[in-house]
Amino acid sequence: xxxxxxxxxxxxxxxxxxxxxxxxxxxxxxATTAVAGCAAVAAGLHPPTGMVTESPPFAExxxxxxxxxxxxxxxxxxxxxxxxxxxxxxxxxxPHGLPxxxxxxxxxxxxxxxxxxxxxxxxxxxxxLIGSFxxxxxxxxxxxxxxxxxxxxxxxxxxxxxxxxxxxxxxxLYAAAAVRARCPYVDFTPxxxxxxxxxxxxxxxxxxxxxxxxxxxxxxxxxxxxxxMFVQRTLAVRAWSGTNLLGGGDGAALxxxxxAAAKNAGKERVLTDILGTAPEGEVHIDDVPALGDWKTxxxxxxxxxxxxxxxxxxxxxxxxxxxxAAPLVLDLARLTARAHETGLxxxxxxxxxxxxxxxxxxxxxxxxxxxxxxxxxxxAESG
Numbered sequence: 001x002x003x004x005x006x007x008x009x010x011x012x013x014x015x016x017x018x019x020x021x022x023x024x025x026x027x028x029x030x031a032t033t034a035v036a037g038c039a040a041v042a043a044g045l046h047p048p049t050g051m052v053t054e055s056p057p058f059a060e061x062x063x064x065x066x067x068x069x070x071x072x073x074x075x076x077x078x079x080x081x082x083x084x085x086x087x088x089x090x091x092x093x094x095p096h097g098l099p100x101x102x103x104x105x106x107x108x109x110x111x112x113x114x115x116x117x118x119x120x121x122x123x124x125x126x127x128x129l130i131g132s133f134x135x136x137x138x139x140x141x142x143x144x145x146x147x148x149x150x151x152x153x154x155x156x157x158x159x160x161x162x163x164x165x166x167x168x169x170x171x172x173l174y175a176a177a178a179v180r181a182r183c184p185y186v187d188f189t190p191x192x193x194x195x196x197x198x199x200x201x202x203x204x205x206x207x208x209x210x211x212x213x214x215x216x217x218x219x220x221x222x223x224x225x226x227x228x229m230f231v232q233r234t235l236a237v238r239a240w241s242g243t244n245l246l247g248g249g250d251g252a253a254l255x256x257x258x259x260a261a262a263k264n265a266g267k268e269r270v271l272t273d274i275l276g277t278a279p280e281g282e283v284h285i286d287d288v289p290a291l292g293d294w295k296t297x298x299x300x301x302x303x304x305x306x307x308x309x310x311x312x313x314x315x316x317x318x319x320x321x322x323x324x325a326a327p328l329v330l331d332l333a334r335l336t337a338r339a340h341e342t343g344l345x346x347x348x349x350x351x352x353x354x355x356x357x358x359x360x361x362x363x364x365x366x367x368x369x370x371x372x373x374x375x376x377x378x379x380a381e382s383g
Contacts, residue, residue: 019064020141020149021333022183024174026073026113028249029093029293030154030188032084033326035071036094039105042066045098050327052353052372053334061379062341063334070144072112074133074174076119081110091292093320112140118170126168133177141181148340150333151178151185153212154325156249158191172196179203184340186332187212188325190357204346209339211332211348214356217324218317219244219283219297220267224365226301226315227274236304240271241281245288246295250321270356273363293322328354335375342382350375 023031040046041054042065048054053063079087085099085106099106114136117129124132141149151174158169168176171191178185179194179202187193187210194200194210203210216224219242230237272278281300297317305311332354339348352358353368362368 017064018068018070018144018146019333019337020144020146020183021069021071021330022137022140022149022151022178023071023073023075024116024151024153024171025075025155026071026109027075027077027079027081027084028154028156029084029088029322030325030329031071031073032081032088033093033322034154034329035081035106035109036085036088036098036102037326038066038069038071038330039102040098043102045101046095048327050324051331052327053331057373058376061338061376062382063338063379066330069330069333070112070146071109072114072136072140072144073109074114074116074136076116081113082106088293088322091294093293093322112144116170116174118167118173126173129173130176130180133174134180137177137181137183141183148337149181149183150337150340151175151183152329152333153185153187153189153191153193154329155189155191157189160192172199175199176202179206179208182206182208184208184336185210185212186329186336188215188329188332190214200347207343207345209336209344209346209348211336211351211359212355212357215325215328216354216356217321217328218295218319219299220270220356221365222297222315222317223267223270223299224274224363224368226313227271228364228366230301230303231274231276237275237279237301238304239280239302240299242267242283242297242299244283244285244295244297245291246285246321247287247289247291248293250295267356270363294318294320335379338379342379348375 025031041048082099082103085094088094089096089099137149153171153174158171169192171193175185175194176199179199185194185203185208190213193213194203195213267283268278299315301313303311332351335351347359349359349361350371352361353372361371
């Protein structure tokens, strides 16, 4: 991360300024929950549970107010956001009555969603798609009067691209459009996105901060807490295996072995980084459509104690990934917007607290949180 010469941006923490949040995957569960949650918290209908940026250490960091955020995005599906919110309510993700209470906000965001791509049989070239997506971003920022727009990728996981892929991955098309439109970028997925040498260099040259990748919401969050415990207590981990049962769009996307491999790489990297070596065992992901937006994650940890005594620790995590991810997505949009306002550019390793595969920095959650708090202080000092 570097500091650019941009000094003309104004404080987004004021009530007059708006900050755009543009979701790639804008009609998905995570984006819908984030839009609904932002509206509910801003209106005082619900507390900001799960939003780290609403805790006291961030009060003086100059982050854009939740009430100042305006939403839009790209998606390849057509289900309107209010209907998507109703479906999430029926599934138990959103509280009953909330879609009706915030219908105006949901409808406003829906009007700002544009067609994504590439669609099956897409005739447009990569360059044409990038240009179209960038024009959508520029138009959104201009019409809403936003001081800046942060692009956040919350779309389905892509498989890693092959060496002879005929075109850029969709996530990289959107990332390239963000750079062209001079928008900070956050990748909450394990997809390629901005992580190509040319795109990262272009983001740096444009003075854009970026963060990623792959949001840390459940199983890996727990791993980043437990693994340091074994290291600090000098307990030898012999094997660490895991299973994920999930439905919804993520379950369907991760039924593709290549997409699952891309997802699991981040989960396993956390253990290697903290333990110093990769333990035996792997993570399995099973698509269970009946679970909908809910998931169960199970870990089985085999370790040695004093005098070689063999022991086992098992954990079960059950929860709603959308409800876990949405407050983190709002945190990241606000933090990245503020970083851009203060003239920071390049990778933001201080936001590693939120990611399985961060842009450098420590891997253990406690150390990542300390780095995040230090970053909050730096933002506060920027005035």
